[in-house]
Amino acid sequence: xxxxxxxxxxxxxxxxxxxxxxxxxxxxxETRPGSIVQLAAWPGEExxxxxxxxxxxxxxxxxxxxxxLSDGVKSVFGxxxxxxxxxxxxxxxxxxxxxAVTPAIGTVTDLSHGRTAIRIAGPKAEWVLSKFxxxxxxxxxxxxxxxxxxxxxxVFAQIQRTGADQFDIHVFRSFARSFWKALCHASExxxxxxx
Amino acid sequence: xxxxxxxxxxRDVIEFTYQGDxxxxxxxxxxxNFEAWNAYVYDRLNPAGDHNEIWQHSGxxxxxxxVMRNTLTHEISSVAxxxxxxxxxxxxxxxxxx
Ligand SMILES: [Zn+2]
Numbered sequence: 593x594x595x596x597x598x599x600x601x602x603x604x605x606x607x608x609x610x611x612x613x614x615x616x617x618x619x620x621x622e623t624r625p626g627s628i629v630q631l632a633a634w635p636g637e638e639x640x641x642x643x644x645x646x647x648x649x650x651x652x653x654x655x656x657x658x659x660x661l662s663d664g665v666k667s668v669f670g671x672x673x674x675x676x677x678x679x680x681x682x683x684x685x686x687x688x689x690x691x692a693v694t695p696a697i698g699t700v701t702d703l704s705h706g707r708t709a710i711r712i713a714g715p716k717a718e719w720v721l722s723k724f725x726x727x728x729x730x731x732x733x734x735x736x737x738x739x740x741x742x743x744x745x746x747v748f749a750q751i752q753r754t755g756a757d758q759f760d761i762h763v764f765r766s767f768a769r770s771f772w773k774a775l776c777h778a779s780e781x782x783x784x785x786x787x
Numbered sequence: 788x789x790x791x792x793x794x795x796x797x798r799d800v801i802e803f804t805y806q807g808d809x810x811x812x813x814x815x816x817x818x819x820n821f822e823a824w825n826a827y828v829y830d831r832l833n834p835a836g837d838h839n840e841i842w843q844h845s846g847x848x849x850x851x852x853x854v855m856r857n858t859l860t861h862e863i864s865s866v867a868x869x870x871x872x873x874x875x876x877x878x879x880x881x882x883x884x885x
Binding site for chain 2: 671740
């Protein structure tokens with residue numbers, strides 16, 4: 593496949609930035625999954641959709657709003673009632689899911705080229721994200737694997753916690769560079785490294 | 788003002804969009820009953836107290852919600868998915884099936 597270009601490219605500067613003399617407390621990177629897919633179940637078909645996701649990815653979704661998990665290669669989380677975002681490092685996930693999710697169960701939408709996944713990690717990740725989003729980032733309220741749908745200045749963001757101090761933020765590709773710049777500015781005061 | 792979305796939990800009102808009075812009864816699209824259409828478009832209870840409203844969690848899960856909000860205090864006494872009472876086959880996709 594052709595190599596995909598990053599929308600962050602002109603503003604993606606590898607290295608340490610901001611106030612990092614006393615250490616880097618934020619790591620920023622783009623995870624660049626090969627596949628980003630959204631799935632929606634028709635009312636009453638949610639369990640069948642979750643089963644289809646498990647069959648294709650091996651990831652067994654927990655019950656409950658915003659539940660999710662990651663195996664480090666593939667990730668899945670609920671972002672709305674009966675709706676799930678699934679990512680995979682490899683391409684081709686949408687085609688595999690389309691075979692498993694029949695029209696009677698729900699829909700499959702390939703957003704691999706429509707979203708950009710930005711990872712923020714480090715001891716100050718919660719603190720930086722709290723400047724952006726009015727949701728509770730504390731671990732008991734937002735457990736590892738779980739997903740949240742929210743927005744920053746009308747830029748929709750789906751956030752999955754993929755570690756105790758690590759979050760993957762999915763934003764529209766067309767807003768990604770602007771959001772990335774804002775994230776870099778917000779991380780300056782604690783020192784950040786772009787990898 | 789916080790609205791507790793049944794899916795997302797408590798969120799700032801800035802994430803929500805008001806979709807109007809929840810008491811409206813929309814006539815069938817082909818209806819020629821002008822009084823019913825007039826009532827749908829113009830008639831409002833405008834209560835000083837609990838008001839049945841439709842909101843969308845547009846900056847979150849995007850679900851449509853039925854919210855009971857007190858117009859005097861902004862106190863919200865209940866929030867539920869609109870789908871809960873409007874997702875029946877009569878209003879949903881099932882009816883479109885052959
Ligand atoms: Zn919601």
